[in-house]
Amino acid sequence: MFKSIAYSIVAASLVNAGTIPLGKLSDIDKIGTQKDIFPFLGGAGPYYSFPGDYGISRDLPEGCEMKQVQMLGRHGERYPTASKAKTIMATWYKLSNYTGQFNGSLSFLNDDYEFFIQNSSNLEMETTLANTVDVLNPYTGEMNAKKHAREFLAQYGDMVENQTSFAVFTSSSTRCHDTAQFFIDGLGDRFNISLQTVSEDESAGANTLSAHHSCPAWDDDVNDGILEKYDTGYLSGIAKRLNKETKA
Structure with missing residues (x-):
């Protein structure tokens, strides 16, 4: 029988959006979907379905x-961390105080561009319909979690036909907790689901969901040596190109 869904997520929004807020329409016609660069962004980009399946069939x-399904997932798309936001905001400060005309790749900044971090309280939080500048943003963590829930039902719906009550587990991280709630919302209202929160504090003891501080x-730093092998020199080339397109 279907026992539980383990949805360990490592962060989401303080707002559970029930309605779509008023806001600007999508700028996707100006900058495109940018899907081509997703495979190169790693954890810095939105979730996308990898084109390959590694040969493992579902x-x-x-x-x-x-007889049983257990799903383990991370949090959905989120705002940058506070430390990363300092660099992003410093760059935005330079761009927003530029008095000339942007050309080439940066020309979209000439057309009433709104910086995506409108409120610093959103940093590290899940992106939602309520806290996103673009109300048609297809890459919010909220919508991705709800879409994931529908895909889960499409694949394993027969497992819960006669099991309307079950638990979803989440860590105590806000963005994880919110992502789990969005996943539950996406499953619909025919289930009686209890959201169980496991603390990430060391006092929680050994567990397989939030073992970071208790293990x-x-x-x-175990992967630092691997990450250091990746060259970021290509970023200098991009910076030179952008500066050449828009000369001060």
Whole structure:
């Protein structure tokens, strides 16, 4: 039988948007979807479905019967961290105080562009319909979590046909908790779902959902050596191109 959905998410918004707020229409006609660069952004970009499947099919092997499903996921798309936002805001300060005309790739800044961080209280929070400048933004964490829920039902709906009450687990991180709630909302109102919160504090003890602070062997820097091998020199080339297009 279907026991529970484990939805460990590592961050979301303080607002549970029930209605679509008033706001600007999409600027997608100016800058495009930019989907081509998603594979190169890693965790800095929105979620997208990878074109490959690594050869692992979601279909059951012949002769097998599914008895239980457990899903483990991260938080949805979020605003930058406070530390990363300092760099972004410093760049925006330079751009917003430029008195000339932007050309080429930056020309969209000439047309009443609104900086996407409108409120510093949103930093590190889930992006939602309520806290996003563009109300038609297709990449909010809120909408992605709800879409994920519908895809889950499409794939495993038969597992919950006779199981209307179950639990969804989340860590105590705000963005994780909110993403879990958006996932629950996306499942619809025919289920009686209890949202169970597991603390991320060390006092929570050993658990498989929020082990960061409670696991003595946890190493935040374990992958630093791998990351340092990636060259970021290409960014200098991009900066030179943008500066050449718009000369002060």
